[in-house]
Amino acid sequence: MLDAANAxxxxxxSSVGAAVFVPxxxxxxxxxxxxxxxxxxxxxxxxxVAFTGMSMLISYMSGIxxxxxxxxxxxxxxxxxxxxxGWTTMAAIAWSWPYAILMFPLLIVINIIMLMLNKTETFxxxxxNVWGKIFTAIGVVAVTGSVPLAFVIAAIQIVFxxxxxxxxxxxxxxLTGIPGVTCTHKMVFLSAxxxxxxxxxxxxxALDKQADAAALKEKVGIFAENHVLGFIIGCLFGVMGGYDxxxxxxxxxxxxxxxxxFPVISKYFMESLSPISEAVSDYMHKKFADKQLVVGLDxxxxxxxNEIWLAVIYSIPITVLFSFLLxxxxxxxxxxxxxxxxxxxxxxxxxxxxPRMIILCTLGVPIFLYVGTxxxxxxxxxxxxxxxxxxxxxxMISNSCIDGPVFTYAFAEFLDVIHGNFFPMIILVIWLAGYxxxxxxxxxxxxAKKLADAANEAADIATE
Amino acid sequence: MPVxxxxxxxxxxxxxxxxxxxxxxxxxxxxxNAEVEAVDLKSVDRHLKGAAAYITIVRDKREYPLxxxxxxxxxxxxxxxxxxxxxxxxxxxxxx
Numbered sequence: 001m002l003d004a005a006n007a008x009x010x011x012x013x014s015s016v017g018a019a020v021f022v023p024x025x026x027x028x029x030x031x032x033x034x035x036x037x038x039x040x041x042x043x044x045x046x047x048x049v050a051f052t053g054m055s056m057l058i059s060y061m062s063g064i065x066x067x068x069x070x071x072x073x074x075x076x077x078x079x080x081x082x083x084x085x086g087w088t089t090m091a092a093i094a095w096s097w098p099y100a101i102l103m104f105p106l107l108i109v110i111n112i113i114m115l116m117l118n119k120t121e122t123f124x125x126x127x128x129n130v131w132g133k134i135f136t137a138i139g140v141v142a143v144t145g146s147v148p149l150a151f152v153i154a155a156i157q158i159v160f161x162x163x164x165x166x167x168x169x170x171x172x173x174x175l176t177g178i179p180g181v182t183c184t185h186k187m188v189f190l191s192a193x194x195x196x197x198x199x200x201x202x203x204x205x206a207l208d209k210q211a212d213a214a215a216l217k218e219k220v221g222i223f224a225e226n227h228v229l230g231f232i233i234g235c236l237f238g239v240m241g242g243y244d245x246x247x248x249x250x251x252x253x254x255x256x257x258x259x260x261x262f263p264v265i266s267k268y269f270m271e272s273l274s275p276i277s278e279a280v281s282d283y284m285h286k287k288f289a290d291k292q293l294v295v296g297l298d299x300x301x302x303x304x305x306n307e308i309w310l311a312v313i314y315s316i317p318i319t320v321l322f323s324f325l326l327x328x329x330x331x332x333x334x335x336x337x338x339x340x341x342x343x344x345x346x347x348x349x350x351x352x353x354x355p356r357m358i359i360l361c362t363l364g365v366p367i368f369l370y371v372g373t374x375x376x377x378x379x380x381x382x383x384x385x386x387x388x389x390x391x392x393x394x395x396m397i398s399n400s401c402i403d404g405p406v407f408t409y410a411f412a413e414f415l416d417v418i419h420g421n422f423f424p425m426i427i428l429v430i431w432l433a434g435y436x437x438x439x440x441x442x443x444x445x446x447x448a449k450k451l452a453d454a455a456n457e458a459a460d461i462a463t464e
Numbered sequence: 465m466p467v468x469x470x471x472x473x474x475x476x477x478x479x480x481x482x483x484x485x486x487x488x489x490x491x492x493x494x495x496x497n498a499e500v501e502a503v504d505l506k507s508v509d510r511h512l513k514g515a516a517a518y519i520t521i522v523r524d525k526r527e528y529p530l531x532x533x534x535x536x537x538x539x540x541x542x543x544x545x546x547x548x549x550x551x552x553x554x555x556x557x558x559x560x
């Protein structure tokens with residue numbers, strides 16, 4: 001029965017592609033959560049628009065990046081055949097997985113159970129980043145071929161996200177001044193690797209400096225604007241590929257167009273998903289009305305920090321440089337170059353200490369390039385099979401800013417032990433060791449702080 | 465022409481669009497001729513020209529030449545009514 005249904009789904013999907021299939025599911029979902037039929041259909045069509053727009057843009061990007069990559073190979077011997085589609089491409093590919101939509105109920109059920117058992121204080125309201133769970137799950141399917149197993153691993157990720165959000169909530173309040181929120185994004189997972197390193201860096205007093213981040217950002221901020229950045233990278237590639245001046249400038253503008261349009265089109269995904277995400281949010285608030293919930297959000301509310309932007313801007317040239325120098329890297333950095341997933345965990349573990357953030361980001365860049373390279377085959381296969389990307393040709397596609405790269409690699413791939421590959425399992429153990437070290441340390445700190453606060457209060461009362 | 469309101473987040477995709485979609489639905493339900501646009505935080509200054517209000521989801525120390533609304537309220541639901549009222553005032557008092 002299940003097999004027959006599965007075969008039908010696969011058959012239908014291969015005949016229409018994600019741009020038709022996923023919207024149909026979304027319309028049904030929308031009606032289930034009591035959207036008006038006309039609104040549900042409107043949202044569904046918009047979702048199809050998002051898929052098709054992304055597919056068009058990714059083919060266009062491949063069309064300009066592939067030749068210049070080829071030119072760089074013949075001229076300089078730099079062989080980087082994997083196109084970097086950035087996180088927007090990954091999100092489009094993740095949503096095109098036939099079972100993607102089931103991740104919504106899984107997330108909600110786990111969150112409700114954990115709240116009821118008092119295992120978390122966080123309500124994850126960030127339903128957009130459900131795609132991060134889907135992405136890990138797709139990786140598991142690529143390794144094991146098992147969909148149920150994929151959802152088990154995704155469930156583990158959901159639990160880790162809630163626990164990590166709990167762990168950082170006080171610090172996030174201290175850093176942002178915004179009460180009642182925390183960050184449930186998977187990108188925070190990289191802190192498990194950064195934290196032990198930062199513990200060592202804290203012993204170096206010379207790094208304990210506060211830079212005037214605001215003034216610095218004022219000066220370099222323009223380079224992070226998508227169109228400016230795209231133009232610079234396009235021109236750089238053109239120069240390296242030995243293009244003549246008109247061709248360099250043309251490539252610069254074409255690249256600028258890509259980086260400008262990626263977020264614009266990606267926005268339609270969010271817009272079409274927002275009615276469902278709102279319905280869930282309202283339901284959760286009603287259900288836990290008597291409970292003080294910490295609301296888990298996507299990372300951007302941390303974006304008021306100039307340190308994050310400076311670390312991001314710093315990481316751009318470093319990523320390009322490393323991509324040329326690192327042996328074994330196959331990824332030519334492009335659409336994923338504004339790497340927030342690198343800067344945010346560095347910001348959280350150092351509490352905004354810019355010199356240490358810069359060191360952590362430098363150490364982190366190779367991780368992103370290697371994980372991006374490792375994921376290219378399955379991402380490419382999925383992109384082709386669901387039709388999420390049209391006309392990719394023979395080139396491979398991946399992402400240079402996969403959120404929580406160590407976690408994602410380890411949890412998506414560790415089951416490869418069944419094929420005798422122990423490497424991802426070792427990475428998994430390393431990540432877990434780092435995570436538990438950080439968890440224990442931060443918990444200890446929190447308890448000590450609470451005791452100190454209580455003692456201070458007692459002292460205040462005594463002197464009064 | 466609807467009155468322009470700007471909301472920004474890190475990439476102008478997810479968080480800002482969530483807020484924009486929600487507020488747009490509220491405005492539509494109240495029959496107010498205004499449109500919330502989601503933009504990239506890195507380019508926000510360019511988009512603020514001609515806007516009636518700026519819905520922000522970050523707390524920075526900058527001063528803005530237009531009414532600033534707390535966007536977190538629309539994500540968490542806490543204080544949403546007050547922030548929405550503030551937004552309506554800003555739209556009403558906007559001279560263009």
